[in-house]
Every structure is written in structure tokens, then in C-alpha cells.
Amino acid sequence: MAIIHLRPALPQDAAILADLGARTFRETFERICSPGDMEAFLLRTYGLSQQRAELEDPSRPARLLEIDGEPSGFIQLRLGHREPGVAGARPVELQRIYLLRSCHGLGCGAVLMSEALAVTEAWGADAIWLGVWENNHRALAFYRRWGFAEVGEHVFKIGEQVDRDLILARPLP
Numbered sequence: 001m002a003i004i005h006l007r008p009a010l011p012q013d014a015a016i017l018a019d020l021g022a023r024t025f026r027e028t029f030e031r032i033c034s035p036g037d038m039e040a041f042l043l044r045t046y047g048l049s050q051q052r053a054e055l056e057d058p059s060r061p062a063r064l065l066e067i068d069g070e071p072s073g074f075i076q077l078r079l080g081h082r083e084p085g086v087a088g089a090r091p092v093e094l095q096r097i098y099l100l101r102s103c104h105g106l107g108c109g110a111v112l113m114s115e116a117l118a119v120t121e122a123w124g125a126d127a128i129w130l131g132v133w134e135n136n137h138r139a140l141a142f143y144r145r146w147g148f149a150e151v152g153e154h155v156f157k158i159g160e161q162v163d164r165d166l167i168l169a170r171p172l173p
């Protein structure tokens, strides 16, 4: 039986998160934009220095999930970050919840989401929200099962490609 382990992601994990983030993003979205636009976006968004800076920021807690010692997924949160349409005085953005495709459907998504909610509630948040591509059907089904509902939308651009992200939110007790 596989051993699933979750731990805080620290600045020294920047290379691991940069690699996981880029691999998962590519696996999930490679068909929606040109290879050139994709690589430029990945470098800008998941580059090592960018990732290290994010992990050094106390308002952006992150957790790394390992399966049998192999980095397989992560979450990154933004405490106090909001988007129009998100209700609540103290919201948290679930900026990333990423699992490699080979690890989907094993219950690891639930482990990551439970931890995201635990961190969010421990900070005293009254809402958690996220943006998701309108055609990411697997993620949408997953979020709806976790009680998220649509509250808005925004434009998401990768190079020349313009897409619509749905904003989903879930109030917290």
C-alpha cells in the first residue's frame, strides 16, 4: 500500500514545486495553447526564483504531497487575497491544487483539499475561493463535490490564448 505524506513546502523545496507545477500545468493544459506560449508562461509562472519567492512569503503557505517519497502534488494558498464576487471579510485563495495525472483518483485530491481547508480555517478565514478553467471538467466536478459554487468569472491569458476561468467559492463556518 502506498504511503501518502503531506508536509509544509519550504523555500528549499522551490525546485521540486517548480518542476511539479510546470509538469502538472503542461499535462492539464497543453492542448489549449501553442507550445511557445506554454513554455513562456511556464518559465514566468513556475520559474525557480519565482517559486522560491512565493515559498518565502508567509502569506502564501504551501504543502507538498509525497507518495512513497516521490513528490506528487501540492497546494498553495494566498491568505487575505480576494477577487470581485467573493464574499467574506477574510478570504483565502486556493491558488493551486495540483496532482500529477498518474496520481489522480487515489484520494490524494481529498488529502490536499482537507489540508487547504484546515490551513484556511486555522487562519480564521470566512471564505475560500479559486479560479478554474471553464473546461477543466475533472477539477470542476471535484470542487463541486467539496461544496464550492460559482460566484464569478475572469479572463485567463496564456500568450495569445484567451480563456474564461470560473470563480468558485465556499463560505466557512
Ligand SMILES: CC(C)(COP(=O)(O)OP(=O)(O)OC[C@H]1O[C@@H](n2cnc3c(N)ncnc32)[C@H](O)[C@@H]1OP(=O)(O)O)[C@@H](O)C(=O)NCCC(=O)NCCS
Residues within 6 Å of the ligand: 024, 028, 097, 098, 099, 100, 103, 104, 105, 106, 107, 108, 109, 110, 131, 132, 133, 136, 137, 138, 139, 141, 142, 145
Ligand atoms: C483537481 C485534482 C486535485 C482533483 O484530484 P483527483 O484525485 O483527480 O480527484 P477525484 O478523483 O477525487 O475527483 C475527480 C472527480 O472528477 C470526476 N471526473 C473525472 N474525469 C472527469 C471528466 N472528464 N469530466 C467530469 N468529471 C470527471 C470524477 O468522477 C470525480 O468525481 P466524483 O468523485 O464525484 O465521481 C486533480 O485532478 C488535479 O490536480 N488535476 C490537474 C491539475 C488541476 O486541474 N488542478 C486544478 C486547477 S484549478
